[in-house]
Amino acid sequence: MPELPEMENYRRRLVEAVRNHVITDVEVNREKSVGVPVAEFVRRVNGRTVVDIVRRAKHLVFALDSGDALLLHLMLGGSMHYGTAVQRPLDTCQVIMSFGEQHLYFVGLRLGYLHLLTASELRAALAKLGLEPFDPALTPQLFTSLLTRRSTVLKVKLTDQHVIAGIGNRYSDEICFAARVLPLRKTGSLSGEELAALYRAMHTVLEQAIAAGGYMASPFSTTDTTTGGYNGRFFVYNRGGEACRVCGMPIVRTENAGRKVFYCEVCQH
Ligand SMILES: [Zn+2]
Missing domain, CATH: 3.20.190.10 (MutM-like, N-terminal)
Known part of the structure; x- marks a missing residue:
């Protein structure tokens, strides 16, 4: 999606x-x-x-x-x-x-x-949508409080549109990888450093994906050379069993609450 x-x-x-x-x-x-x-x-x-x-x-x-x-x-x-x-x-x-x-x-x-x-x-x-990831009102402090207010599985929290709106199954896994945090961690167990890393990763992953044109396979028009440029650049999502681009170990594919989850057991903690 x-x-x-x-x-x-x-x-x-x-x-x-x-x-x-x-x-x-x-x-x-x-x-x-x-x-x-x-x-x-x-x-x-x-x-x-x-x-x-x-x-x-x-x-x-x-x-x-x-x-x-x-x-x-x-x-x-x-x-x-x-x-x-x-x-x-x-x-x-x-x-x-x-x-x-x-x-x-x-x-x-x-x-x-x-x-x-x-x-x-x-x-x-x-009306019920949460803040945009790039909304200046979403400060690191507010991000921390939104994530830890009630301890939930990190991936569930990142994809909850009432909390932060716009992140789904795919980019939540990529953000967790970039922050080196396991997506199935409980948010209450995250350290200040890990929360700060997640905040930064949310911005950098989304910025890079936008700049590259996202992942949609088919172009918008015949003159469009941007759309889909992020395809093939995912580190974990839909790469179950494939080698981690950082450490070479196979990417783990599992499920949580009926949704696919991908991560690297070595790179993420
Ligand atoms: Zn790895």
């Missing part, structure tokens, strides 16, 4: 492609994906201008000049592609937004969605 770096990468691509552009046509092939009747979606979206695209955690918000917003969550299997009619993806597109000759294709929106919301509905939808 795309996480903060992937969605931030998409946001940057979308700002270049469609910000301040008028939506000249809209096609909805799956009503559930948009959350309102198709006719209402078309009436409220067609002809509007996308005034901005902002990211909140793993969501993107397309702000329309009417004050309405489109709230996107790709969940598992969702992706976006931008191009001409000839470049339309072969997979089923649940929603297509057109900008003249260019089209924004939404693919794989089955668990994911592109909900049409009013400004107040949008506020309500995002």
Whole structure:
């Protein structure tokens, strides 16, 4: 599932492609994906201008000049592609937004969605999210107190969207590796030094992943050479049994609360 770096990468691509552009046509092939009747979606979206695209955690918000917003969550299997009619993806597109000759294709929106919301509905939808990892309000002191307030498995805490929003299964494991801390530790057992290392690792891992374009396999458009640049750069995630890039020992794959967990027994403590 795309996480903060992937969605931030998409946001940057979308700002270049469609910000301040008028939506000249809209096609909805799956009503559930948009959350309102198709006719209402078309009436409220067609002809509007996308005034901005902002990211909140793993969501993107397309702000329309009417004050309405489109709230996107790709969940598992969702992706976006931008191009001409000839470049339309072969997979089923649940929603297509057109900008003249260019089209924004939404693919794989089955668990994911592109909900049409009013400004107040949008506020309500995002109200329960925790702080962004890069929010200046999230100081090392607050980070420590959020993690240790109640002792829980570190990975569970890092991926709890009500605590810190935007980190998922994949980057939580990478952050723990970079901080040299085992993801299944209880947060109450972490030393001040380990908490400081986790705070730094959260920033560096996410920054590097954003800079490299995240891990999404397929490019946003034919001219996009950024997306997916972080693929192949993971240290532990999905590398069970493979050699640790630092010490050479096999990466451990296990499960916790139904989620995959990866770590190196030698490098992490
Ligand atoms: Zn190692």
